[in-house]
Amino acid sequence: MSEAGQGKKDAGNGGEDPRYKGIDRVLKKLQFKQDGLIEVLTAAQEAFGYLPEEVMIYVARQLKLPFSWVYGVATFYHFFSLKPQGKHNAIICLGTACYVGRANDIVDAISKEYSVEPGHTTPDGEFTLTTTRCLGCCGLAPVVVFENQVLGKETPEGTIDKIKMVLAGGSLGTAAAPVEEASAT
């Protein structure tokens, strides 16, 4: 049995869950190096939508790291989630430039409109509100990432209008910049 396959069995998932394949691919690409932890956790979150405990145990075993270390990294970075995410996720940047631009008003307005606290998902599983540290595109502050697009110079009303539109089945179109493009600003 491969090292990865053995780990899956150890992690107690039955060894057959296809979502582990994406994690295994990254583990192999990085040759099981411990400094690849963030990349591996990112792949795990992509595969599962969040980081279940058994997946973190699996990653810890594969990289021969203590579980507490993996857990610490997963909880330090706000882009990792330990809870299932909603179908749509709005991430509000609360880094300094965005905070000065009143990003906290956007968080409060969304929180009130959808009765959801930051870090939580609406009971119907449709929407998650998340906050994060600086996203590296401060020139666009206040910044919101929604539907994998970076929205700059946001306002509480404008962001809520976009969320309403998407939750009603619409899309953001091409008005906003894709995440990678905006990060380069």
Ligand code: FES
């Ligand atoms: S502070 Fe929000 S992008 Fe930098």
